[in-house]
Amino acid sequence: MIRVLITDDDALVRAGLALMLGGASTLEVVGEAGNGREAVERVRAGGVDIVLMDLRMPVMDGIDATTALRDLPEPPKVLVLTTFDADDYVVRALAAGADGFLLKDTPPAQIVDAVEKVVAGEPMLSPSITQQLIRQVTDGSGDDRSAEASRLVETLTERELEVALAVGQGRSNAEIAETLFMSLATVKAHISHLFTKLGAANRVQVAITMHDAGLL
Known part of the structure; x- marks a missing residue:
């Protein structure tokens, strides 16, 4: 099972993602975080393979959280959830070490597939987006x-x-x-x-x- 931590400051988004991912046979939602600091603390406690990371959050945003996670001895994968694919925040998050990004309106099945691929080491960026970044x-x-x-x-x-x-x-x-x-x-x-x-x-x-x- 792939252990997933959902990080978003919107409780409704977290609930929706948890419900969506909870139905996948390969995934287990092991926790939720309302900001980047909570996400880093939860990952430090162990048992997280991948973090679904929102970018704009209070206390600590997704970019700083990604940087902090990458500094850990055994960092999890980080998959950014965003509204705009060419957002400067996305560029900075990927430069900080995020493993890819998904638009928030991505269909559920594709989100599950993306999580599985990122954990397996596959990129979640198209060639055109890679060059743009x-x-x-x-x-x-x-x-x-x-x-x-x-x-x-x-x-x-x-x-x-x-x-x-x-x-x-x-x-x-x-x-x-x-x-x-x-x-x-x-x-x-x-x-x-x-x-x-x-x-x-x-x-x-x-x-x-x-x-x-x-x-x-």
Whole structure:
């Protein structure tokens, strides 16, 4: 069972999501939080695999909460719930380490599918959205940032670089496996190595590094 924490300052939204997700055989709603601080405290208590994270909340917003969660020894996945797909808050949350985002009006079955995919390590961003986010995050980045990205890229093996570029293009694990003639397990292993070597928390940050290094 995938253990889900629902974080939203609207009690009705939390109740609706809990009812919706509670009917899925693969998911278990283990708690709710009304703001980011409550979410971080609940995750620290243990037993959470993924946080559905609203962005605009009192006390601590979703961006600061995502940052705090990423600093934990064993951080959960974070799936942002938002109203607007090109919102600056979404960009900042993904740059902070969120694993993807969903619009709040996404059909229930697709939300369940998204939760399962994110926990399995799949991206929840279309290639076009990935490129849009990269442009916004890296706009005006300087020489120091480019030099650091190039240094990090030099630590990658040839195969890891191929996978990193595919990730930067917004491809899913299955698409990478098919294109580079790898098994899914091998792709996942390479992506895990990329996160470590590049100091990345998610696929968007891998893509940003590739962009800063002049490879995308």
